[in-house]
Amino acid sequence: MKLRHTHPAKTILRVAPALLVLCATCAALQQPLQAAPNPNKGKNKNKSQSQAQPQAQYKPITIATAGIELILGPGEDGIFSQLYYGPANREKPAPPQRKQRRDSSLRENEVYPQYGNGFIATPALRVTHADGNTSTDLAYASHTVTKPADDITLTRIELSDKAYPGLRVALCYRAYRDENIIEQWSEITNNETAPVTLYNYASAALIASAQSYYLTQLQGDYRTEAGLTEEKLVPGIKILDSKIGVRAHQFRNPSFILSLDGPAREETGDVIGGALEWAGSFQFAFEVDNAGRLRALCGINPFAAEYRLDAGETLVTPALLHTYSTEGKGGMSRNFHRWARAHGGIRDASKPRPVLLNNWEATHFDFDENKIISLFDGAKEIGADLFLLDDGWFGNNHPRDNDKAGLGDWEPNAKKLPNGLTHLADAAKSRGIGFGIWLEPEMVNPASDLFEKHPDWVITQPNRAPLLRRNQLILDNNRPEAQAFERGIFDRTLAPNPGITYVKWDCNRFVTQPGSSYLPADKQTRLLVDYQFHLYDLMRYFAQKYPNVMAMLCSGGSGRVDYGSLRYFHSFWASDNTDPRQRVFIQWGFSQFFPSESVSAHVTDMGQRPLKFALDVALSGAFGVDRDVARWTPAERAQVAAAVKLYHDRIRPVTAGGALYRLNSPYEMPRATLEYVAPDRARAIVFIYNLDKSDSVFPAIKPLGLDAAKTYRVREINLPASATTRLAPYGATGATLMRDGFAAPVSGPLESAIIEITVE
Ligand code: DGJ
Numbered sequence: 055m056k057l058r059h060t061h062p063a064k065t066i067l068r069v070a071p072a073l074l075v076l077c078a079t080c081a082a083l084q085q086p087l088q089a090a091p092n093p094n095k096g097k098n099k100n101k102s103q104s105q106a107q108p109q110a111q112y113k114p115i116t117i118a119t120a121g122i123e124l125i126l127g128p129g130e131d132g133i134f135s136q137l138y139y140g141p142a143n144r145e146k147p148a149p150p151q152r153k154q155r156r157d158s159s160l161r162e163n164e165v166y167p168q169y170g171n172g173f174i175a176t177p178a179l180r181v182t183h184a185d186g187n188t189s190t191d192l193a194y195a196s197h198t199v200t201k202p203a204d205d206i207t208l209t210r211i212e213l214s215d216k217a218y219p220g221l222r223v224a225l226c227y228r229a230y231r232d233e234n235i236i237e238q239w240s241e242i243t244n245n246e247t248a249p250v251t252l253y254n255y256a257s258a259a260l261i262a263s264a265q266s267y268y269l270t271q272l273q274g275d276y277r278t279e280a281g282l283t284e285e286k287l288v289p290g291i292k293i294l295d296s297k298i299g300v301r302a303h304q305f306r307n308p309s310f311i312l313s314l315d316g317p318a319r320e321e322t323g324d325v326i327g328g329a330l331e332w333a334g335s336f337q338f339a340f341e342v343d344n345a346g347r348l349r350a351l352c353g354i355n356p357f358a359a360e361y362r363l364d365a366g367e368t369l370v371t372p373a374l375l376h377t378y379s380t381e382g383k384g385g386m387s388r389n390f391h392r393w394a395r396a397h398g399g400i401r402d403a404s405k406p407r408p409v410l411l412n413n414w415e416a417t418h419f420d421f422d423e424n425k426i427i428s429l430f431d432g433a434k435e436i437g438a439d440l441f442l443l444d445d446g447w448f449g450n451n452h453p454r455d456n457d458k459a460g461l462g463d464w465e466p467n468a469k470k471l472p473n474g475l476t477h478l479a480d481a482a483k484s485r486g487i488g489f490g491i492w493l494e495p496e497m498v499n500p501a502s503d504l505f506e507k508h509p510d511w512v513i514t515q516p517n518r519a520p521l522l523r524r525n526q527l528i529l530d531n532n533r534p535e536a537q538a539f540e541r542g543i544f545d546r547t548l549a550p551n552p553g554i555t556y557v558k559w560d561c562n563r564f565v566t567q568p569g570s571s572y573l574p575a576d577k578q579t580r581l582l583v584d585y586q587f588h589l590y591d592l593m594r595y596f597a598q599k600y601p602n603v604m605a606m607l608c609s610g611g612s613g614r615v616d617y618g619s620l621r622y623f624h625s626f627w628a629s630d631n632t633d634p635r636q637r638v639f640i641q642w643g644f645s646q647f648f649p650s651e652s653v654s655a656h657v658t659d660m661g662q663r664p665l666k667f668a669l670d671v672a673l674s675g676a677f678g679v680d681r682d683v684a685r686w687t688p689a690e691r692a693q694v695a696a697a698v699k700l701y702h703d704r705i706r707p708v709t710a711g712g713a714l715y716r717l718n719s720p721y722e723m724p725r726a727t728l729e730y731v732a733p734d735r736a737r738a739i740v741f742i743y744n745l746d747k748s749d750s751v752f753p754a755i756k757p758l759g760l761d762a763a764k765t766y767r768v769r770e771i772n773l774p775a776s777a778t779t780r781l782a783p784y785g786a787t788g789a790t791l792m793r794d795g796f797a798a799p800v801s802g803p804l805e806s807a808i809i810e811i812t813v814e
Pocket residue numbers: 414444445492560562608609610611627629630
């Protein structure tokens with residue numbers, strides 16, 4: 055059996071032995087990614103084995119975490135319905151008394167509805183069988199419940215079609231007890247005698263039932279990423295999607311917030327949050343029916359993506375991560391953040407993210423060895439941990455002096471860097487800093503040795519003049535030689551240069567002309583789906599083979615940010631827009647789903663904002679600098695160095711791993727306040743920004759999440775040497791602080807403050 059997988063082996067290995075059979079054929083591709091320790095791995099094996107028995111039919115199946123339950127029920131005719139999704143402690147509706155019938159309206163609650171034999175809304179699955187029949191009628195067959203770890207339960211529900219027993223569908227749910235996250239996907243197996251075609255193949259089809267639904271998306275474009283847009287859903291279908299295949303999140307992130315019974319609030323109200331583990335074209339289709347019920351179909355975008363599944367093949371769809379929060383968007387975000395940290399959603403969560411000095415904004419393509427080494431001195435002076443050499447270091451016959459040439463020719467440019475990368479890594483090391491490089495492994499410029507030798511290795515279509523974007527084309531990773539070449543990029547640059555300890559992985563164009571000269575005519579529409587599977591293989595190859603090389607996910611800003619990719623990366627580049635005033639919004643948007651240590655935030659000159667403001671905004675994320683430090687005055691350099699020290703010693707230990715509370719939204723007022731509370735609640739950091747270009751009066755800042763009984767000390771930090779605080783340090787109990795708050799020590803245009811709250 056051939057499998058297309060999106061799940062990392064780390065996850066696969068947690069699956070009970072009985073289910074490993076399913077995954078054995080792809081074991082070679084699915085070697086475990088080192089790090090992200092799973093203390094429970096291997097525990098409860100016997101229990102898992104004994105539980106992996108088919109369970110009795112017709113009884114409701116509960117997918118449960120500590121705080122939420124998703125209850126599913128097969129009726130006597132096998133139709134499988136969602137009976138409940140919500141908090142575990144809420145009263146559940148009684149299961150339907152009467153028999154479900156295929157012509158009954160109860161079908162509207164069907165968990166994974168299929169096209170053709172009675173279901174009349176948008177289906178989760180639409181298949182044309184080997185004999186041409188366009189309908190599918192799945193019924194419950196069996197299910198297993200296993201415990202891959204103490205805090206994780208995997209439920210696998212097998213469905214089959216009596217008339218077409220060769221088509222098997224498994225609905226899979228991994229429930230993370232402590233984080234209240236459910237990870238859900240489907241596995242579609244073709245055991246018919248010839249290929250079938252999948253037209254719709256959703257990962258999940260969640261149902262909600264409320265008086266009203268408000269949908270929030272993270273919408274934007276290059277330099278305006280992750281803007282929050284909320285709208286009320288009305289009967290009919292609202293689709294959030296991407297059709298551009300690679301760099302697929304350019305216009306919106308594959309995540310959503312669905313608020314029930316009113317617009318989403320920050321700390322109260324029922325909210326379902328969803329994030330798809332998929333770097334490619336995705337679709338969320340929210341259909342409100344005449345009964346006021348909502349179904350959210352989530353998965354790979356079926357648009358132009360008919361998937362011809364050969365006999366013997368299984369398609370494993372990307373997983374949707376979802377949570378149900380009764381504490382509004384804040385509770386939703388904290389669930390996602392805790393999950394990402396505890397379960398490998400971001401790579402090496404416990405590893406401190408280094409302070410980077412990146413040269414892109416400082417030099418663009420215009421540098422040489424001496425210039426770069428001079429920047430190392432600035433990096434050392436401010437206390438940065440690592441220098442990241444951006445685009446422009448490679449290409450000889452086609453030097454990468456601008457974005458028109460060189461992509462694909464990953465040899466150091468001998469004119470700019472006569473002594474190569476090793477020399478640079480050594481020069482950085484001698485100053486006590488690490489060294490990293492920029493790569494864009496999926497891409498090629500027509501002006502390159504690579505393209506001249508292999509013009510057929512790119513995604514394009516016959517009878518069309520190739521369409522360039524940023525002067526480049528995408529390598530067709532369906533072709534094995536191109537895959538081998540891409541792996542070789544890492545082997546040729548990293549293996550001989552162990553001094554390179556960081557990679558920024560960029561991706562600067564989306565797909566047009568989606569064609570492959572490698573794939574047969576009847577598999578052309580698989581191209582972009584399979585591209586993502588091969589891309590994840592490449593990311594996994596890199597992460598497993600170079601476990602000590604840290605990595606930033608970048609895509610011309612954040613044109614690609616998803617939990618399918620982030621397990622191989624330590625952070626992502628949130629935007630090329632580093633104007634700190636704009637960054638407050640962009641980082642606010644990403645904070646809905648992604649923890650602070652995954653959001654790379656660098657100080658630059660952009661927007662010409664006050665340095666203190668720029669520092670305070672970047673310090674709330676994975677901090678760095680993108681500037682020639684020598685262009686700052688000595689006093690400014692000292693200010694930046696002090697901020698770096700503070701970040702290392704007192705900010706990062708709280709923000710990385712801390713619980714996020716968004717106290718004042720920039721969408722409601724020209725001000726923003728964020729708070730991070732350390733897991734032991736002994737420390738908190740509050741970031742306060744006045745976004746007004748004139749004076750602004752803040753409401754009292756009322757922290758959340760503190761220990762009511764403890765006494766805390768409150769003080770302002772990161773003040774420039776010449777400044778005095780307007781908040782005299784004082785002590786108060788957590789209860790008093792949370793009730794009365796404190797006056798924000800900012801009011802002037804683009805003023806900001808960082809407040810440290812520590813147990814006395
Ligand atoms: C786009 C990225 O977002 C930038 O930070 C920079 O790396 C350029 N690409 C380099 O071409």
